Amino acid sequence: MKPIKLVTPISGDPDAPTQNLVGLGALAAELAAEGISVRDLFARTGVDAAQLEDARARISHRQRLAIYRNAKRLAKRSDIALLAGARQRISDYGIYGYALISSRTFGDSLLFSLDHVTMAGPAVRQISFRIEGKTAILRSHGLDTLGDLLPFAAEFWRSSMTALFSRVLESPFPSKRMVFPFPAPPHWRNYERMFNCPIDFGADRMEWHFDAKVLDMPCPNANPITAEICQQVCDVVLTEGPGESELVRRVRAACLNSPNRFPAAVRIASELGLSLRTFHRRLAQEGLSYQTIVDGMRRSLATELLENTHMGIDMIAERIGFADATSFRKAFKKWTSRSPSDFRHPERSG
Structure with missing residues (x-):
């Protein structure tokens, strides 16, 4: 249905500070009941404890996940969440x-x-x-x-x-x-x-x-x-805030919802009820192209899969729409100046 x-x-960029901190106070309170401070909860996330009470403070998706990871590691109870x-x-x-x-x-x-x-x-x-x-x-x-x-x-x-x-x-x-x-x-x-x-x-x-x-x-x-x-x-x-336009959000949603991830621009334009020419023109007015959006989504998905899962490089390449792992490695190095393996294990590349 x-x-x-x-x-x-x-956001298509996991490092973009697009989320406020509402709701995280409850997590901090539950950990405080176990004797764990907000400072420890936010350690090494780039988020300051004072931001928890700042209505204008913004964090990224990656920072939120880092806070969750700290909470999971620090909590005495497995049902803390x-x-x-x-x-x-x-x-x-x-x-x-x-x-x-x-x-x-x-x-x-x-x-x-x-x-x-x-x-x-x-x-x-x-x-x-x-x-x-x-x-x-x-x-x-x-x-x-x-x-x-x-x-x-x-x-x-x-x-x-x-x-x-x-x-x-x-x-x-x-x-x-x-x-x-x-x-x-x-x-x-x-x-x-x-x-x-x-x-x-x-x-x-x-x-x-x-x-x-x-x-x-x-x-x-x-x-x-x-x-x-x-x-x-x-x-x-x-x-x-530093968010995205409605058009970009709709493009990303159409891509994520497509059975064939990252279809051709003409298909996305059709799903949005736009001619291909109008689609490209409206993106250009925002200083974007369909390819830059696709590359951003691929980079975001790749970095999250490398950080949070044990999925193999070949599988990640296939998951984000590359023909083979070699093409993925080349693109990832262009995006981040690091290979996928170095990104996943920075301690080995030092």
């Missing part, structure tokens, strides 16, 4: 949270949350939403680049959103099933207690199934004036 909504929240997410309050998400809670219905709240999901700091490349019969389904895409961080990122994201949505409704969120593409962790019993629904591990996808009836439920704190003000502020926040 075609999704009702498909969003691509992560679940517990941290459950701490989330509306105020932890700032104006984004207040926009959700003041929406007319939960359906309005959900669609707004997806349109502005970059503000919530997701770690996945793409999120889709669809309805099948009486079940609404949120699906996360582009998970392979997370490597061994996937369980942590999935637990923190799902428990955070469950807590946030429950607070929007002022009642437990009606999840029907959670589906995860990794084996059951040692704390797997905590999943059912946290999400109050059946859990499937070891699947070929990551999905969140919930009762579609909740979409029509009025939000107890709905206020049209507050909602409009908050939504306008969120729109401004999304456009004031």
Whole structure:
């Protein structure tokens, strides 16, 4: 079934400071309860502890993952991400949270949350939403680049959103099933207690199934004036940072959603309802070309796969659309001035 909504929240450049720090306070608080400081949580990430309280501070996708990796390493409990997410309050998400809670219905709240999901700091490349019969389904895409961080990122994201949505409704969120593409962790019993629904591990996808009836439920704190003000502020926040244009986001989403990754420009133009000439002209007006976008996406995917997974060079080359590993190595060295092996193991190249 075609999704009702498909969003691509992560910038094509994993080092671009496009994400704020909302939501990370709960992770810091949970670790603090174990005696771990914010300074230690942010160590070697390039993020300062003071930024946690700075509304204008921005971090990159790569920095967020580095923070997750520190949390995973430092925590005494294996379920730290679940517990941290459950701490989330509306105020932890700032104006984004207040926009959700003041929406007319939960359906309005959900669609707004997806349109502005970059503000919530997701770690996945793409999120889709669809309805099948009486079940609404949120699906996360582009998970392979997370490597061994996937369980942590999935637990923190799902428990955070469950807590946030429950607070929007002022009642437990009606999840029907959670589906995860990794084996059951040692704390797997905590999943059912946290999400109050059946859990499937070891699947070929990551999905969140919930009762579609909740979409029509009025939000107890709905206020049209507050909602409009908050939504306008969120729109401004999304456009004031070093983000991407709507056209570039749509191009990246079309590429990620294509069964043949990085198809020809003419196909992408057609999917966007543009002639090839108009497509190239509009990108040129932004100082871009389709090839530069593709190269940027390939570089981003390659660096994440090299950093976060043990995937072989040949497989990475195939995954990002190169004919062979030799072509990939040549392109990667042009992008980064390092070979893929040196990038993955910098200590060996010193």
